[in-house]
Amino acid sequence: xxxxxxxxxxxxxxxxxxxxxxxxxxxxxxxxxxxxxxxxxxxxxxxxxxxxxxxxxxxxxxxxxxxxxxxxxxxxxxxxxxxxxxxxxxxxxxxxxxxxxxxxxxxxxxxxxxxxxxxxxxxxxxxxxxxxxxxxxxxxxxxxxxxxxxx
Numbered sequence: 001x002x003x004x005x006x007x008x009x010x011x012x013x014x015x016x017x018x019x020x021x022x023x024x025x026x027x028x029x030x031x032x033x034x035x036x037x038x039x040x041x042x043x044x045x046x047x048x049x050x051x052x053x054x055x056x057x058x059x060x061x062x063x064x065x066x067x068x069x070x071x072x073x074x075x076x077x078x079x080x081x082x083x084x085x086x087x088x089x090x091x092x093x094x095x096x097x098x099x100x101x102x103x104x105x106x107x108x109x110x111x112x113x114x115x116x117x118x119x120x121x122x123x124x125x126x127x128x129x130x131x132x133x134x135x136x137x138x139x140x141x142x143x144x145x146x147x148x149x150x151x
Contacts, residue, residue: 023129024051024138029147037115038079039149041123043068044108051131051138052102056109057089060098063130064140068109070125076149079112102132113149120150 030042045062047053064092068082086107093100111122122147131138 024048027143031149039113041111041113041147042116046106050133052104053129053131055101057101059101060096062096066129068127075119075121077114077117079114082109082111115150118151123131123147123149
């Protein structure tokens with residue numbers, strides 16, 4: 001009985017910790033038409049408090065990078081990789097043993113998407129990310145993405 005209660009405690013603690021990571025970053029989305037059948041999708045991370053979120057290229061092994069994974073859509077073509085627009089901080093962190101790349105307050109991740117026809121569809125997938133402050137790192141989180149594109 002004690003073992004079952006202890007197991008339940010750790011599971012619930014883990015779930016609460018993961019929920020904290022998602023609360024530390026609020027995601028919003030915007031779409032801008034660049035040309036006929038070409039759209040720029042902005043995935044904006046607003047980072048709360050003193051937390052920072054690691055870049056796609058962290059710079060060292062250790063902290064979890066921000067990773068975008070998009071669901072295949074036969075109506076779309078991803079044009080290039082996700083690019084980061086924001087003020088990247090490059091800082092030596094002894095805990096990771098090197099220089100790391102991260103963002104404070106906010107960062108805009110931009111993906112250009114081309115449509116194969118004049119249709120309405122969506123860009124969907126997920127983003128995995130990790131946040132830390134000067135005292136602690138929260139467990140990595142995954143957030144679903146779904147953004148409507150097209151005319």
